[in-house]
Every structure is written in structure tokens, then in C-alpha cells.
Amino acid sequence: xxxxxxxxxxxxxxxxxxxxxxxxxxxxxxxxxxxxxxxxxxxxxxxxxxxxxxxxxxxxxxxxxxxxxxxxxxxxxxxxxxxxxxxxxxxxxxxxxxxxxxxxxxxxxxxxxxxxxxxxxxxxxxxxxxxxxxxxxxxxxxxxxxxxxxxxxxxxxxxxxxxxxxxxxxxx
Amino acid sequence: xxxxxxxxxxxxxxxxxxxxxxxxxxxxxxxxxxxxxxxxxxxxxxxxxxxxxxxxxxxxxxxxxxxxxxxxxxxxxxxxxxxxxxxxxxxxxxxxxxxxxxxxxxxxxxxxxxxxxxxxxxxxxxxxxxxxxxxxxxxxxxxxxxxxxxxxxxxxxxxxxxxxxxxxxxxxxxxxxxxxxxxxxxxxxxxxxxxxxxxxxxxxxxxxxxxxxxxxxxxxxxxxxxxxxxxxxxxxxxxxxxxxxxxxxxxxxxxxxxxxxxxxxxxxxxxxxxxxxxxxxxxxxxxxxxxxxxxxxxxxxxxxxxxxxxxxxxxxxxxxxxxxxxxxxxxxxxxxxxxxxxxxxxxxxxxxxxxxxxxxxxxxxxxxxxxxxxxxxxxxxxxxxxxxxxxxxxxxxxxxxxxxxxxxxxxxxxxxxxxxxxxxxxxxxxxxxxxxxxxxxxxxxxxxxxxxxxxxxxxxxxxxxxxxxxxxxxxxxxxxxxxxxxxxxxxxxxxxxxxxxxxxxxxxxxxxxxxxxxxxxxxxxxxxxxxxxxxxxxxxxxxxxxxxxxxxxxxxxxxxxxxxxxxxxxxxxxxxxxxxxxxxxxxxxxxxxxxxxxxxxxxxxxxxxxxxxxxxxxxxxxxxxxxxxxxxxxxxxxxxxxxxxxxxxxxxxxxxxxxxxx
Numbered sequence: 060x061x062x063x064x065x066x067x068x069x070x071x072x073x074x075x076x077x078x079x080x081x082x083x084x085x086x087x088x089x090x091x092x093x094x095x096x097x098x099x100x101x102x103x104x105x106x107x108x109x110x111x112x113x114x115x116x117x118x119x120x121x122x123x124x125x126x127x128x129x130x131x132x133x134x135x136x137x138x139x140x141x142x143x144x145x146x147x148x149x150x151x152x153x154x155x156x157x158x159x160x161x162x163x164x165x166x167x168x169x170x171x172x173x174x175x176x177x178x179x180x181x182x183x184x185x186x187x188x189x190x191x192x193x194x195x196x197x198x199x200x201x202x203x204x205x206x207x208x209x210x211x212x213x214x215x216x217x218x219x220x221x222x223x224x225x226x227x228x229x230x231x
Numbered sequence: 232x233x234x235x236x237x238x239x240x241x242x243x244x245x246x247x248x249x250x251x252x253x254x255x256x257x258x259x260x261x262x263x264x265x266x267x268x269x270x271x272x273x274x275x276x277x278x279x280x281x282x283x284x285x286x287x288x289x290x291x292x293x294x295x296x297x298x299x300x301x302x303x304x305x306x307x308x309x310x311x312x313x314x315x316x317x318x319x320x321x322x323x324x325x326x327x328x329x330x331x332x333x334x335x336x337x338x339x340x341x342x343x344x345x346x347x348x349x350x351x352x353x354x355x356x357x358x359x360x361x362x363x364x365x366x367x368x369x370x371x372x373x374x375x376x377x378x379x380x381x382x383x384x385x386x387x388x389x390x391x392x393x394x395x396x397x398x399x400x401x402x403x404x405x406x407x408x409x410x411x412x413x414x415x416x417x418x419x420x421x422x423x424x425x426x427x428x429x430x431x432x433x434x435x436x437x438x439x440x441x442x443x444x445x446x447x448x449x450x451x452x453x454x455x456x457x458x459x460x461x462x463x464x465x466x467x468x469x470x471x472x473x474x475x476x477x478x479x480x481x482x483x484x485x486x487x488x489x490x491x492x493x494x495x496x497x498x499x500x501x502x503x504x505x506x507x508x509x510x511x512x513x514x515x516x517x518x519x520x521x522x523x524x525x526x527x528x529x530x531x532x533x534x535x536x537x538x539x540x541x542x543x544x545x546x547x548x549x550x551x552x553x554x555x556x557x558x559x560x561x562x563x564x565x566x567x568x569x570x571x572x573x574x575x576x577x578x579x580x581x582x583x584x585x586x587x588x589x590x591x592x593x594x595x596x597x598x599x600x601x602x603x604x605x606x607x608x609x610x611x612x613x614x615x616x617x618x619x620x621x622x623x624x625x626x627x628x629x630x631x632x633x634x635x636x637x638x639x640x641x642x643x644x645x646x647x648x649x650x651x652x653x654x655x656x657x658x659x660x661x662x663x664x665x666x667x668x669x670x671x672x673x674x675x676x677x678x679x680x681x682x683x684x685x686x687x688x689x690x691x692x693x694x695x696x697x698x699x700x701x702x703x704x705x706x707x708x709x710x711x712x713x714x715x716x717x718x719x720x721x722x723x724x725x726x727x728x729x730x731x732x733x734x735x736x737x738x739x740x741x742x743x744x745x746x747x748x749x750x751x752x753x754x755x756x757x758x759x760x761x762x763x764x765x766x767x768x769x770x771x772x773x774x775x776x777x778x779x780x781x782x783x784x785x786x787x788x789x790x791x792x793x794x795x796x797x798x799x800x801x802x803x804x805x806x807x808x809x810x811x812x813x814x815x816x817x818x819x820x821x822x823x824x825x826x827x828x829x830x831x832x833x834x835x836x837x838x839x840x841x842x843x844x845x846x847x848x849x850x851x852x853x854x855x856x857x858x859x860x861x862x863x864x865x866x867x868x869x870x871x872x873x874x875x876x877x878x879x880x881x882x883x884x885x886x887x888x889x890x891x892x893x
Contacts, residue, residue, distance in 0.1 A: 085379045092294045092382070100294060108287040138331065139285065142357030145379045146288045 061230060065199040072192050081185050086148030102193045108147045109186055115140040116179060123172055133171060134163045151181040274389030275300040278322065282312040283329040295382040309335035316348050323350060324392045330356035330363065338370045345371045351391040355380055399500060457497040467501060
């Protein structure tokens with residue numbers, strides 16, 4: 060039961076991430092890539108993203124301190140950062156990046172700085188949520204994501220249900 | 232993978248060669264299924280090379296491609312990718328590359344690959360703006376994907392491989408089977424997925440028809456992929472020029488070239504590419520441009536031209552594919568570039584790749600005339616130095632040439648160090664230093680930092696023509712950051728000073744990369760862009776042919792245009808962005824305008840300068856012209872031309888292109 064509950068919680072968390080606009084379709088693409096040969100693919104990609112993109116944020120921070128502000132460099136850095144973010148489906152982050160770039164094009168230094176704060180905020184928020192999500196997923200053990208039901212033969216299904224019930228009885 | 236018919240075989244071999252091990256014919260290439268020789272398990276096993284500097288994207292792409300059952304190799308740097316491709320000529324079927332990469336522009340990589348390996352390349356970027364996508368198309372990308380890339384988009388990339396093979400196959404047999412050439416329409420095949428089938432059916436049909444084809448000597452044999460080395464390309468260009476671009480037919484070219492093992496089909500496909508390249512160059516700039524001489528008029532804006540030339544030369548040099556550029560040419564280029572300006576304007580690194588491209592095309596064909604600024608010795612002395620400077624570029628520059636380049640004292644350009652190495656047969660002293668400057672202006676430059684070794688060719692895709700900041704005296708070394716595609720630019724400064732004419736000519740050429748140079752030039756007021764003209768030093772006599780013939784050359788962008796105003800320059804600039812060697816005959820446009828934008832990014836453009844006095848040489852056609860000729864042409868030009876126009880930013884005024892020998 061706990062397990063079941065956990066799975067439900069995870070599923071809800073996941074759903075909320077989508078509903079609240081933190082994640083978009085691209086994330087689903089990543090999930091679909093995950094399979095037995097790469098059981099933690101999504102988590103690996105997200106971790107890689109956060110590791111790699113940190114340097115862009117740092118560079119942008121640095122560039123924002125410079126006077127006069129070098130908008131083309133900022134734009135180029137943000138372009139890279141944004142494309143990374145879109146590749147993992149970080150929707151809100153991407154939106155803020157777009158705002159940033161439009162300020163950049165308008166050479167609006169204040170706007171840039173403001174939106175960059177937003178970018179960082181969304182970035183960090185998403186990071187926390189995803190960390191929670193992945194942690195829960197790991198704890199809950201391999202689960203079948205609700206959106207990807209495994210297809211079992213009737214016999215297999217029966218066996219799996221029986222063992223699941225047996226385990227839940229044991230756990231409770 | 233031998234199918235029965237000769238055609239099939241040929242096709243198969245084409246496919247086989249490129250596909251290497253992976254789909255070697257499922258059962259003889261499924262001979263029965265249409266002769267396409269596409270194995271049954273195709274597209275599984277398609278060998279994909281992915282290049283992207285973003286590790287997140289790279290990881291995702293790799294996984295997606297693996298899920299499509301493709302064989303994936305990933306690189307995060309363009310250089311690495313190119314070396315993969317070079318080491319393993321037939322090791323990949325398709326390349327997917329990002330547009331924005333730190334070490335090399337994706338478009339440059341695209342051009343390099345197109346030139347050297349002729350693989351289908353798919354670009355991708357988060358940037359979906361129309362002009363970037365357009366750029367991808369014009370540079371020859373097979374497709375353009377917008378990030379984030381979905382797996383569905385990747386599933387279909389095999390169609391590009393098939394399509395390319397089909398075109399290659401068609402290219403190979405142009406004339407003999409001209410009537411059969413057009414595959415019979417298959418009304419029921421409508422989708423691209425069926426293209427493969429269509430193609431296979433066509434081939435099968437042709438196969439049956441062409442059994443007795445007279446060209447079977449080549450087609451029936453399994454031919455390994457021909458690599459167009461620099462020398463080969465030079466020979467090709469020479470042959471084309473000799474015949475006249477309009478009259479150049481593969482058979483005759485083949486005869487002229489007299490290269491054992493080369494087939495008419497190889498020549499035909501190469502010619503087609505060459506024509507496309509030329510067309511692109513000329514079309515983008517000015518429709519009439521091609522015909523006019525390369526030597527720029529008195530326009531001062533040589534800087535740009537020279538820079539472009541240098542770039543182009545570099546690019547040519549860089550394109551290792553063609554083999555080695557004559558050292559001299561490179562040397563001259565470098566010299567020119569370096570000689571021109573000692574102050575490096577801005578190290579604009581023109582991707583060496585461009586140079587390679589250019590050289591690949593240009594070298595074999597044309598003897599790059601070294602534009603040797605004022606002093607011949609420049610190249611001599613400088614060359615050796617410079618050569619080493621260019622990283623990874625095997626510089627075959629002859630020392631003397633190089634030295635002359637260096638010494639040509641192109642101070643006139645002041646700070647522009649362009650490495651315009653115009654591989655010249657070895658003389659040319661008066662290569663316009665301008666070119667150097669121009670090159671630098673064009674943003675190519677890395678002033679004086681390294682000498683572009685003309686010989687770039689194989690070794691490093693990126694010919695880093697950083698112009699060593701040679702001292703003023705050296706001037707001739709242009710450092711085209713990145714590409715000195717201009718084989719013929721010999722940036723000898725010495726000549727520059729004296730020759731306005733060259734300068735002007737060069738400037739006209741709208742050397743794109745030389746924007747910066749131009750600005751410098753303008754400031755310096757020295758318009759000795761003799762080098763500029765040199766960008767492509769062509770023999771005046773040969774000009775005509777070259778111009779005509781170059782149209783088709785896609786990789787080498789020959790821009791023959793005589794822009795009489797800024798627009799041309801702008802156009803050149805756009806063209807310049809092409810990675811391929813861009814030979815631009817930039818007339819009269821104000822390079823200055825372009826300056827800003829074009830930095831190194833653009834492929835080297837060899838600017839063909841149109842000589843006003845009729846003895847202009849198309850620098851672009853430098854490839855076609857012997858170095859000596861080019862040099863001579865430039866020199867002549869310089870002498871003949873009056874002081875250019877320094878009034879304009881770069882003194883680009885429309886050249887009187889009329890002089891150019893048509």
C-alpha cells in the first residue's frame with residue numbers, strides 16, 4: 060500500500076509539474092527514451108543539464124556586471140543556455156530566457172538584469188522539484204509510469220498482481 | 232553488394248563506400264528489390280555523427296538515435312568531428328551538427344564536410360529564425376532541425392542519405408544516359424519514404440537499359456570514393472579553364488587531367504559541384520560579377536577583398552582535402568595577409584575550415600599566385616616563419632615566397648594583418664598588401680599572429696591563418712583568422728603601397744571578412760591592396776574561362792561581382808558567410824560597410840578582383856591561374872591602375888570591369 064501510495068504521490072507530483080508549467084512535452088520525450096538499458100536516463104540528463112548549465116549562469120552573471128554591457132555576448136550565452144533548457148523541457152525557464160533575450164535585443168540593461176533574476180529563480184525552483192521527484196522515484200523503486208503501462212500477457216499479469224499483493228500484505 | 236547491373240553496381244558501390252560496413256546490402260543489396268542496393272534492414276545501422284557542444288543535447292540525441300537503431304558517434308567539437316570524418320572516409324553516412332558552436336561555426340563545418348566528404352549534413356539549432364534556416368539551406372544542408380529535436384524528426388534522416396546517393400548516382404552518368412537519365416515517373420510513389428523505392432526502381436530500369444552503356448568502364452567497376460585533393464582539384468580547375476567553363480565537359484576534363492583511376496563520373500560530379508559553387512558565388516553577389524575581372528578597381532576598399540581573398544585562400548588551404556596547396560601560394564597569401572598590417576585588428580578567426588575548402592578547390596586548380604606585396608623576398612623570409620605559425624596547417628609555402636610576403640612591407644595597411652596567402656608560383660612581389668589588410672579587416676584576421684600556411688590542406692581543417700603580427704615590414708602575412716581561403720592572395724605589402732589599383736580592386740570585391748580591415752584601410756588611407764586583387768590571382772587571359780566555369784562550383788564561392796556600391800559588399804558579405812571558399816570578385820562595394828559583420832565566420836572568400844585595365848585577374852579564379860600568372864596579373868594591374876579611390880570607405884567604387892577580358 061505504501062508503495063502504491065508512493066507511486067501515486069510521484070505521479071501526482073509529476074502531473075503537477077506539467078500542470079503548473081514547469082515541464083513541457085520535451086520532458087515526456089525524455090521519459091520515453093528511458094528504458095531498461097537506461098533506467099535512469101531522465102535523471103541523468105537532468106543532472107547533466109544542471110551541471111553543465113551552471114557555467115552559463117555564471118558567465119551571464121559576470122557579463123551583467125560589466126560596463127558597458129556586452130549585449131551580444133549576453134545574447135549568445137543565453138542562447139546556449141536556453142537551448143539546453145528546452146532540451147530537457149524546462150518550460151518556465153525557457154520562457155524567462157526568451158524575455159531575457161528580448162531585453163537584450165532592446166539593449167535594456169535593467170530589463171536584462173531583472174529577467175535574469177527570474178531565470179535563476181525558475182531554474183532553481185525546477186531543480187528542487189525535480190530532485191524531489193527523482194528521489195521519490197528512486198525510493199519507490201522501479202515503477203511503471205502511469206502513462207506507459209507495460210503490456211503483460213494475462214499470465215504475467217496474474218503473477219505480478221499476486222506477488223504485488225503478497226508483498227503489500229507483507230509490508231503492511 | 233554487387234548487384235547485377237552495372238548501374239546498380241555503381242550505385243551500390245557508392246552506397247557501399249559510404250555506408251561502409253553497416254548496411255552492406257542485406258543479401259547483395261537486395262538486388263531484386265529495385266537495384267537500389269539498399270539493404271533490407273535499412274535504415275537500421277545508419278552511421279550518424281553528431282556534433283554539438285551542448286552535452287545535454289548530445290546525450291539526448293545519442294539516445295534518440297540509438298533508439299532509432301542507428302549507430303551513433305558523438306563529438307562536442309567540430310574539429311574532432313572533422314578528424315573523425317577524415318580518418319574514416321567512409322565511416323559515416325550522415326552528420327548532424329549544431330549551428331552555434333564555439334570552436335567552429337556550424338556552417339563552416341557543413342561546407343567542409345560537403346567539400347571533402349560529400350556527406351549529407353543536417354543542421355540543428357534552437358534558433359528558428361528564417362535567415363538562419365536560409366543560411367543552412369544555401370550552405371548546402373540537407374535539412375534543418377529546430378531544437379528541441381524530437382525523435383520522430385530523427386527517424387527520417389535516412390531519407391537524406393538515400394537522396395544524396397541517388398543524386399550522386401545520377402551525376403555520374405550524365406551524358407551517356409542522358410535520355411534515360413530521368414527516371415520514369417512513378418506516379419504511385421508520393422511520399423518521401425518511397426523515395427528510396429522510386430530511386431531503386433529507376434536505377435533498376437536504368438540498369439537494364441544501360442547494360443551496354445559505354446561508360447561502363449567506370450560504372451561497372453566498384454569505385455572507391457574519390458577524394459578531391461588539392462592537387463587534383465587544381466588539375467581539375469586548370470583543365471576546366473583550359474576548356475572554358477562553358478565548354479568543359481567531363482570527358483574532356485578527364486582527358487586533360489589525365490589522372491589514372493579517375494573516372495568520368497567522378498569528374499562529372501565534381502564539375503557539377505564546382506558549377507554550383509560558382510553559381511552561388513556569382514549569383515549571390517552580382518549576376519554580372521563573374522565576368523568582370525577580379526582585380527578590383529582603384530577602389531580603396533581592398534581591405535575587404537584581400538581579406539576575403541586571404542580567407543578564401545586560407546580556406547582553400549585549409550581544406551585539406553585537396554592536398555597541398557602549393558606552398559608558395561600559401562606563403563604568399565600569408566605574406567600578403569601579414570604583410571599588410573602589423574597590427575592585428577582583431578583576431579577574427581576565420582575558421583580554417585574555410586580555407587581548406589577553398590584550397591581544396593582552388594589549389595589543384597589554380598596556382599595561387601602569391602600576392603607578394605612589395606617584396607618578393609618577403610615571402611621568402613617570412614614564409615618559413617609563417618608557416619609554422621599556422622597551427623596544424625602544413626604549410627608548404629616556399630620560404631621565399633613567404634618571405635616576400637612578409638616583407639612586402641605592407642604597412643600601408645597599417646594594422647591589418649591579413650594572411651592572405653596566395654599561393655603563387657613564386658613570384659609576385661607586388662602582391663597587394665591590401666589583401667592582407669583586407670583580410671584582417673574582414674575580420675579574418677588575427678593579425679600577425681600566425682602565418683597562414685598555404686598548404687594547409689590536409690592537416691588541419693582549420694587553417695588558422697592567424698596572421699602573425701608581423702612587423703610592418705612583413706605586412707604580407709595576413710592572418711586570416713580561420714580561413715585564408717584565398718589561394719591567391721599574396722599579401723605582399725610592398726606592392727600594395729604602390730598600387731592603388733589593386734587596392735581598389737580588391738576593395739571592390741567585397742571581401743566580406745575584411746570588414747575590419749577595411750576600416751583600417753580607410754583610416755590608413757593606403758590603398759595598396761594590390762593583394763586584394765590577388766585574392767584570386769588569375770591570369771587575365773584565363774579569366775574568362777574561369778568566370779564562366781566557376782559558376783558551378785559550389786564549394787568555392789566565387790563571387791564575381793562588380794558591385795558598384797555598398798550593396799555588393801553586403802552581398803559579398805553574405806556570401807562570405809559561406810564556408811566554402813568564396814571567391815568573390817568584389818567590385819567597388821564598400822567593404823567598409825561589411826566590416827562589422829563579417830568576422831571570420833564567413834568562409835574565405837576569394838575575391839576576384841577585376842582589373843580595370845583589362846588585365847585584371849580574377850582573383851577568384853586564382854585557382855585556375857597559375858600562381859605566376861596571378862602574380863603577374865596583379866602586378867600588372869597594380870602598375871596599370873591608377874590610384875584607387877580612396878574616397879570611399881574602402882574606396883570601393885565600381886571598377887571598370889570592362890577591362891576585364893571577357
